[in-house]
Amino acid sequence: MSRSPKSYPSDRAEVAEVLIPPIGLVGSLRIPQQSRGIIAFAHGSGSSRFSPRNTYVAEALNHAGFATLLFDLLTQDEEADRSNVFDVPLLAERLTTALNWTFADPRTDKLPVGLFGASTGAAAALVSAAAFGDRIGAVVSRGGRPDMAAAALEEVRAPTLLIVGGNDQDVLALNRSALACLTCPKELKVIPGASHLFSEPGALDAVVAEASVWFTRYLSPAARNAREG
Template sequence: MKRDRSLDVLIPPLELAGTLTLPEKARGLVAFAHGSGSSRFSTRNIAVAQGLNARGFATLLFDLLTPQEEQDRSNVFNVAMLGQRLVGTVDWLQGLEPAVASLPVGLFGASTGAAAALIAAAQLPHRIAAVVSRGGRPDLAGEALPHVRAPTLLIVGGADLGVIELNKEALSWLGGPSALEIIPNATHLFPEPGAMNAVIEHAGRWFGRHLQAPTSVRAAS
């Protein structure tokens, strides 16, 4: 029976706390960017991470803010800063053991974390292989959207009125392959029976299809 290996990590230079989970023979690594007011202990993101682990993907759940920064509510919505934290985290991953550093990297963003993930993907076109947004605000990535080359999946609840329209608008601006999946009758946090399972299924299929080294990286290797 295969067993996942979980490590508690501190990501420099701010020592951001996280959990890195490594299945045997991982096929890729997905870093999570949680939404406003959440943390690496988000039960929803943990559920998605476990679903991805079962499909052979390594995952990194980590806090984008220090405990002190969390006291200032405005930091939660500073998607430019959060995007830079993700860029730094991807750089940090490249310095880990070869079995981890060699994995293609995907990003999973929820709520405002989706915008941060897209900003990071725009800055790292040769490093980020795929992006998935859950109930996200990709529109907050603004001018970064046309520069995103990674295949991007936007998942929205069918009853998440207003957010659906914002996702459709963001979809039209994305520069790479993209798709929108609407989960029928689901609200913003996907608490309805079966809704999170649908999110996990869509995310797993998307990463399974697209999470491989970007072409330029493969060509250079």
């Protein structure tokens, strides 16, 4: 993995550990001054809010002016059951709970919302995006399994970017199939030479660059006004 970005200066960002009701999902909320939007992260495959790759992407998005919410979709007891990390309806339900929290919290209730999903979390992000309609401004998937969102793909209205490593052939094929099912503004970006975990030098930086451009484009005031008009 590339070196981690420098931490955002404490006097320029609000940082808080949060508990998301009703079951107390633990999350890390980071809000730079004059944030352009908030990006909620949905990890997968047994990862957590401490995922080094998602943390790396989140810090980079903070530098780009976006607030971020990284949180655990499962409790510790639930994580012990491996089948839960592939339970897309359960993961989507937890993401929906977190999104409702961001819509209600006075620190984030006025910010446009984007979703960043990885692995099975990408499917959860797309299921939630389908449920929330225009309340979700954009979705980005990193090495995700959007195919696991199944019928929800056709209901997604938020512009969706699928990012896949060029060497991750099986997942790339699944993403191409999912892309064909999406009816929203959509794009597939293949990072040459990258594997599933984007651990090659510069691979995760390429993900950051693509995600930043996508969120900047579709969470902008002009993009929101165009969709609402």
